[in-house]
């Protein structure tokens with residue numbers, strides 16, 4: 001048996017012993033005596049009597065251990081030309097002061113703070129400062145529109161919002177303050193204060209009284225010590241798209257999260273203290289939470305915050321320049337980023353001149369790594385390219401090739417094997433565990449390991465109905481797939497109405513809700529269709545009301561989605577169709593629509609009786 005098999009088997013045979021051992025890598029203010037509380041299934045709590053502070057584990061203890069001068073955070077912003085490195089001592093100093101300032105504004109343990117920010121160091125400092133106080137942060141991705149921000153504000157009810165004067169995209173400046181104003185106007189539970197980081201050269205007027213200037217706040221603040229919290233206290237709430245328009249607030253605890261992430265840094269990513277780890281994602285996504293902010297810092301590594309794109313800032317050599325400049329040891333990105341680099345630089349000419357000898361592994365996740373992109377990356381980088389599969393809900397990889405434990409030969413198209421603690425099963429429709437090779441719903445037998453979601457914010461019932469009811473005793477991932485005879489998992493895609501555009505998770509239901517409000521639209525459906533670069537794109541199909549005018553319709557609908565959901569939806573494809581296929585009970589058959597749009601010969605239901613209508617619908621769908 002190899003190292004992996006021993007570890008994996010041990011993790012399932014005696015999960016308490018396994019995670020108790022992993023928990024010794026964390027500094028506890030009260031060491032947990034109980035490892036798993038399984039007294040209230042399907043709710044499970046890890047380390048129920050443990051007490052710790054996540055920020056102290058990410059910063060203070062490294063400084064105390066003599067690593068204060070080591071780089072903790074490297075900020076590189078090609079969109080502004082700014083580069084800055086924070087040592088552990090500096091990052092701790094800023095974070096402790098920020099925590100003091102937040103406390104002076106009334107933030108205490110258990111209070112929520114919404115963070116709506118671009119990729120600047122203050123975003124990381126704000127998150128860590130919340131953790132230091134035992135407050136709960138909820139980061140909202142900057143590409144979401146005010147309405148989406150308002151929905152999250154009303155759900156999580158923050159005491160304050162931390163934001164910046166603007167975000168800087170290569171094509172334009174994103175003005176945050178008008179969006180904050182709109183969101184606060186829409187929200188029924190507005191925060192008491194907004195803290196605003198004024199970006200260099202982009203000072204904006206703020207509403208004195210309610211609004212607080214970050215720099216002034218920091219100048220007056222005194223540093224505060226970390227507040228010990230229960231391991232089961234929430235560290236953050238991160239909203240993600242479900243099948244409906246209402247996002248799900250994934251709740252992450254402190255203790256399980258710290259234990260699990262540390263385990264992954266060493267065993268999955270092969271990262272030790274002092275190594276440089278770069279997750280080219282955004283702090284608004286789970287990858288940013290786990291692997292820009294918490295994972296690398298918990299591990300005593302150096303993390304990288306990159307405010308740029310894979311291409312255009314300034315060219316497709318941007319990632320290679322970063323690796324060269326900071327001697328990066330591991331890069332984590334989304335397959336989309338590799339596809340867009342490859343499109344602009346198919347022969348990877350932009351690699352020339354950069355020293356990539358520090359880079360040991362390239363990790364990808366967020367969407368399926370297609371074999372073509374895999375082969376391209378391996379050919380040009382000549383290092384292991386590791387696909388791994390996970391979700392906002394789990395916070396860390398469900399399946400991976402654990403490079404710090406045992407490297408497996410890669411099977412392109414597979415994220416390799418289940419990670420410790422994840423009893424992955426493929427369930428058939430009647431809920432039985434299926435044998436190797438058969439496709440079905442990918443489920444995880446409960447309990448899931450530490451670090452996975454504890455529940456949904458203020459919605460225990462929805463947590464159960466969304467994930468745990470379909471197959472009692474199992475967590476439903478929402479992905480379909482199979483396990484082959486060698487134990488490799490193959491993830492084939494979502495089985496629900498969630499889509500993945502450029503590694504960004506979106507709800508087709510949310511887009512439909514926007515389209516349906518247009519006065520000319522009688523009914524609509526939104527499906528994910530294949531896109532060569534972004535993996536998937538959202539495509540809208542609308543049926544018009546009798547006599548409705550469709551002039552400007554497409555432009556209007558595209559604008560509505562951008563205004564209501566945000567630029568991140570990248571919604572551009574809309575077609576008027578004569579009818580939508582439905583079940584007898586009136587449910588729109590999105591699966592049939594997806595199948596036809598993807599070129600499969602799906603049978604149309606008998607609810608559309610007119611052959612010419614059917615033919616027209618087919619023609620529109622297959623036109624692409």
Ligand code: COA
Pocket residue numbers: 118141142143144167169171174280281282285287309310311333334336337340365366501502503504566567568569570
């Ligand atoms: N704030 C505000 N707007 C944002 C934003 C942010 N943080 N991020 C993206 N947007 C905007 C973009 O400017 C774009 O607007 P536009 O329609 O006016 O051009 C829109 O949202 C769509 O963005 P995106 O889908 O990211 O497309 P893009 O063309 O800007 O970039 C890639 C394409 C492939 C370079 C980019 O999507 C990428 O780097 N993807 C990697 C995905 C990733 O990191 N996923 C996280 C999981 S690992």
Ligand code: AMP
Pocket residue numbers: 240286364365366367368369387388389390391392393415477478479491493494500503504505
């Ligand atoms: P998110 O919650 O945004 O991380 O999105 C999670 C979803 O993205 C998963 O349920 C999958 O559908 C998809 N996904 C993430 N990583 C992978 C991967 N490595 N392979 C296939 N699909 C993936």
